[in-house]
Amino acid sequence: MNINVKQLFNIIGEKKEFECQIPLSELDFLKGFKFAKPICLCGFLFNRAGIVTLKFTVRFTLTVVCDRCLDELDRDYSYEFEHTVVHSLENDNDEYIVAENDTIDIAEIALSDLLLQLPSKMLCSEDCLGLCTKCGCNLNHSKCECGE
Ligand SMILES: [Zn+2]
Numbered sequence: 001m002n003i004n005v006k007q008l009f010n011i012i013g014e015k016k017e018f019e020c021q022i023p024l025s026e027l028d029f030l031k032g033f034k035f036a037k038p039i040c041l042c043g044f045l046f047n048r049a050g051i052v053t054l055k056f057t058v059r060f061t062l063t064v065v066c067d068r069c070l071d072e073l074d075r076d077y078s079y080e081f082e083h084t085v086v087h088s089l090e091n092d093n094d095e096y097i098v099a100e101n102d103t104i105d106i107a108e109i110a111l112s113d114l115l116l117q118l119p120s121k122m123l124c125s126e127d128c129l130g131l132c133t134k135c136g137c138n139l140n141h142s143k144c145e146c147g148e
């Protein structure tokens with residue numbers, strides 16, 4: 001989703017709110033992560049004393065597999081991000097977003113921010129009992145006779 005930021009740069013105090021969804025079809029490239037529904041993206045751009053700030057919240061639900069017991073579960077996440085939007089950049093800086101042709105792609109920014117936050121390890125709960133090493137039953141749901 002492209003947002004034109006020309007007016008934001010020109011008018012101090014200017015604010016632009018946005019809200020959109022990133023459909024599942026655009027999330028296919030995130031290999032290894034299964035989104036249960038489209039990502040919700042909402043936030044605003046604000047020109048404060050000539051500095052344009054982008055602030056947004058990303059909400060999404062991941063279908064994850066517990067590393068210990070292999071149960072599948074849906075888990076909700078919400079992250080907030082903030083960037084300064086500039087016209088050009090002299091040095092590389094991840095905090096800054098460069099608005100080429102006065103445009104920023106908000107979905108692209110959100111996804112690259114998101115990628116850095118996605119959890120690599122997952123447990124259904126901190127005290128998940130996991131699987132029995134002998135019979136493979138899920139010890140959270142049932143008890144077996146293999147152990148002590
Ligand atoms: Zn588990």
Ligand SMILES: [Zn+2]
Binds near residue numbers: 135
């Ligand atoms: Zn067992």
